[in-house]
Amino acid sequence: xxxxxxxxxxxxxxxxxxxxxxxxxxxxxxxxxxxxxxxxxxxxxxxxxxxxxxxxxxxxxxxxxxxxxxxxxxxxxxxxxxxxxxxxxxxxxxxxxxxxxxxxxxxxxxxxxxxxxxxxxxxxxxxxxxxxxxxxxxxxxxxxxxxxxxxxxxxxxxxxxxxxxxxxx
Numbered sequence: 259x260x261x262x263x264x265x266x267x268x269x270x271x272x273x274x275x276x277x278x279x280x281x282x283x284x285x286x287x288x289x290x291x292x293x294x295x296x297x298x299x300x301x302x303x304x305x306x307x308x309x310x311x312x313x314x315x316x317x318x319x320x321x322x323x324x325x326x327x328x329x330x331x332x333x334x335x336x337x338x339x340x341x342x343x344x345x346x347x348x349x350x351x352x353x354x355x356x357x358x359x360x361x362x363x364x365x366x367x368x369x370x371x372x373x374x375x376x377x378x379x380x381x382x383x384x385x386x387x388x389x390x391x392x393x394x395x396x397x398x399x400x401x402x403x404x405x406x407x408x409x410x411x412x413x414x415x416x417x418x419x420x421x422x423x424x425x426x427x
Contacts, residue, residue: 271322274311278323281332324366333357336366383421386411
């Protein structure tokens with residue numbers, strides 16, 4: 259499956275590529291990964307990166323690398339995944355340290371979510387978030403997601419934030 263290219267005001271969301279891996283690795287191989295699976299080795303980061311890319315072939319959705327239109331710099335990684343240990347399809351995001359607080363993750367997540375509910379026709383999307391990850395919780399809430407205490411996340415400790423479907427009343 260070809261990865262759709264999404265455009266926002268400031269970003270282009272495109273397929274993962276070797277050119278974006280260093281930025282991805284800068285997130286996954288640092289303390290920025292503490293709320294996910296923890297700091298990864300470079301090989302583990304590569305495996306995660308290529309797994310996200312391969313999800314497009316297996317599931318028809320996956321992660322995009324979000325690059326700034328003005329500089330081409332990779333600033334965030336956002337996408338839709340459902341590996342075997344995820345009870346539901348997740349909308350997730352990572353942002354580089356240099357891009358933190360500039361609204362890139364929000365902008366990219368909005369585009370990915372719109373694609374998931376629209377073009378891909380998904381019925382539901384959730385975000386699994388560590389209770390200690392205040393910035394991701396704030397982003398999920400800014401996106402309009404609401405905590406769903408009726409279900410369990412991919413890890414027993416994760417909070418589940420359910421994103422509103424645009425067709426819901």
